Amino acid sequence: MSTRRRAAVATTLTAALALAAACSTRDPSADPPDAPSSTLTLPPGSGAPVPTQVGTASSGPAREVRADVVGDLQQLLDTRAAAVLAHDRASFEAGLAPRASLLTTEGVYFDNLVQLPLSKLSYRLEPASLLRTGDAYWGVVEITLQLTPYDALPTRTLDRFRFVPAGSGSYRVSSTTDRAWEADHAGLQQPWDTEPVTVREGAGVLGVFDTADERESRGVVRSVQRGIADVSARVPFDEWGSQAVVYALSDPRFLEGFDDLPGGDPEALDGLAFTVPAGDDEIASTRFALSPTLLSRAGARRPDADLDRLVRHELVHVAVGTHDDGVPLWLSEGLAEWVSWQASSPQERRVPAAALAAARRGIRTMPGDGSFNDDDAATHYALSWWVCEWLVRTYGPDAPWTMLEAFTRRPGDDPRTVVRDLLEISVDQLARRGAALMRTTYATPTTPTTPTTPTPPRPSATG
Incomplete structure (x- = not known):
C-alpha cells in the first residue's frame, strides 16, 4: 500500500515536527542524573528577557543565572553550527564534554550532517528556557536546517541541551538528551x-x-x-x-x-x-x-x-x-495512481483481483477518507485510479486536474457539492462510472478505444 499523509494528519505532523527532540542518537545511559522534568519554554522568536532566577519543584531552590551566561552559551552553539558547516570535526568535538559515550553518539550525528547539502544550520538558545542545576544549565535550543536545493524554506525544530562549565567562563555541551522533556514534546525525528x-x-x-x-x-x-x-x-x-x-x-x-x-x-x-x-x-x-x-x-x-x-x-x-490540501483521498490518491500508470503500456496496467471482483459485483459508493485505508484499501486505490481514467476518457486529459482545481478553489465546501456542480452527477455516481470502466476494460484482453471527448468540465462559477 502506498499513501500520503492527508490534511488532518499533516496538522499533527506539523505540530510534532515543530517540537521534535532533534538529536536522539544519544546513549540513554549517558544522560545526566539531574535532568529536570519540567522547564519554562517560550515559542521561537519570543525575544523574552533572561530571568534572573529560575527553578522548578523538581530541581530544588531557584538559583541565580549570570547575566552574561546567555551570550557564552550562544557563542558555543554558533561554534557548533560553524564546525558542522565547515566539516571541522575537531572544533565540533571541542564543544562537547569529554565523555566517551557523548563523543561517540555526537560523532554519529556530526557524520550524518556533513553528508547533507546544508545551506543553513544554526542553533539558537531560547533565553527564557534556561534552568540552572548546580553549576550546569539546561536550555531549549531551536535548530534551523535547510537542505538546498530540496527545501524551499528552512526547517525549525526544538531540542534541549545541557551545558557544563569548562573553565575560564566557557561552557561545553554535556547532553542533548532529556528523556522526560522529549516524552512531553514527542515528535517526528x-x-x-x-x-x-x-x-x-x-x-x-x-x-x-x-x-x-x-x-x-x-x-x-x-x-x-x-x-x-x-x-x-x-x-x-x-x-x-x-x-x-x-x-x-x-x-x-x-x-x-x-x-x-x-x-x-x-x-x-x-x-x-x-x-x-x-x-x-x-x-x-x-x-x-x-x-x-x-x-x-x-x-x-x-x-x-x-x-x-x-x-x-x-x-x-x-x-x-x-x-491537494483538503481534497478527498479518492481524488488525491486517484491522481497519484493514474499518473503512476501512464508510463506503462495498456497491457501492463494491472488492478488487484479483489478490486476487479468488487467492480464486477457492483461498487455503489465512493470510499470516504475515514475508511479509505481500511481492509479494502487495495480496492479503493484501484477505484480512485479508474475514476480518474473515466474523467480522462470522458472529458480529456486535463479533467482530473480541473477537478483538483475545483476543490482547491472551494476550500471547506462539501465534496459532494463540488462534484455535482462540476459534473452534474453525484460522487457515488462518479464511483459507479469508474467501476464500470474498470470492469469493461478488463472484461477482454483487447485494449478499449478512447471515445470522443466532449467539452472538459469547468469549476463552478461560485467557487
Whole structure:
C-alpha cells in the first residue's frame, strides 16, 4: 500500500515536527542524573528577557543565572553550527564534554550532517528556557536546517541541551538528551537525528539510507530520477522543482513516529509521502519514504517496473505538494495512481483481483477518507485510479486536474457539492462510472478505444 499523509494528519505532523527532540542518537545511559522534568519554554522568536532566577519543584531552590551566561552559551552553539558547516570535526568535538559515550553518539550525528547539502544550520538558545542545576544549565535550543536545493524554506525544530562549565567562563555541551522533556514534546525525528545514515545524491535526488548497500542505494536514486522525468511531464505544477528527497530505511522508528499511520502498520506500507514544516504554517518540502523491503528490487541489474511505478506514485504527491490540501483521498490518491500508470503500456496496467471482483459485483459508493485505508484499501486505490481514467476518457486529459482545481478553489465546501456542480452527477455516481470502466476494460484482453471527448468540465462559477 502506498499513501500520503492527508490534511488532518499533516496538522499533527506539523505540530510534532515543530517540537521534535532533534538529536536522539544519544546513549540513554549517558544522560545526566539531574535532568529536570519540567522547564519554562517560550515559542521561537519570543525575544523574552533572561530571568534572573529560575527553578522548578523538581530541581530544588531557584538559583541565580549570570547575566552574561546567555551570550557564552550562544557563542558555543554558533561554534557548533560553524564546525558542522565547515566539516571541522575537531572544533565540533571541542564543544562537547569529554565523555566517551557523548563523543561517540555526537560523532554519529556530526557524520550524518556533513553528508547533507546544508545551506543553513544554526542553533539558537531560547533565553527564557534556561534552568540552572548546580553549576550546569539546561536550555531549549531551536535548530534551523535547510537542505538546498530540496527545501524551499528552512526547517525549525526544538531540542534541549545541557551545558557544563569548562573553565575560564566557557561552557561545553554535556547532553542533548532529556528523556522526560522529549516524552512531553514527542515528535517526528528525521533519520539523521536517530541513527547512522548514508546519503547519496543524483540528478534532482537526495537519498537517505541506513543499511542499503551501494548497488541498492544507487538503484533507488536511479528509479527516482526516472520517475522525476516522467512525473514532471504529466503534473502541471512546477513548485517542486523536479527534485525530491527519499528515505529508504530498515529502522522502523521513522515510520513509527507518525501519528495515525494509514493502516496502522508501518510494515504494510510500501511508501509514504509527508510534508516537512518550516513553522508559521509554511511547508519546507514534501519528501517520501520507501519500505526497506523494496531495496532488493532496487539492487537488481535491470529496472524493476513495480518499484518504478510505486516511486512515480509517491513523486506525484511530492509534485502536487499542498495543491491537494483538503481534497478527498479518492481524488488525491486517484491522481497519484493514474499518473503512476501512464508510463506503462495498456497491457501492463494491472488492478488487484479483489478490486476487479468488487467492480464486477457492483461498487455503489465512493470510499470516504475515514475508511479509505481500511481492509479494502487495495480496492479503493484501484477505484480512485479508474475514476480518474473515466474523467480522462470522458472529458480529456486535463479533467482530473480541473477537478483538483475545483476543490482547491472551494476550500471547506462539501465534496459532494463540488462534484455535482462540476459534473452534474453525484460522487457515488462518479464511483459507479469508474467501476464500470474498470470492469469493461478488463472484461477482454483487447485494449478499449478512447471515445470522443466532449467539452472538459469547468469549476463552478461560485467557487
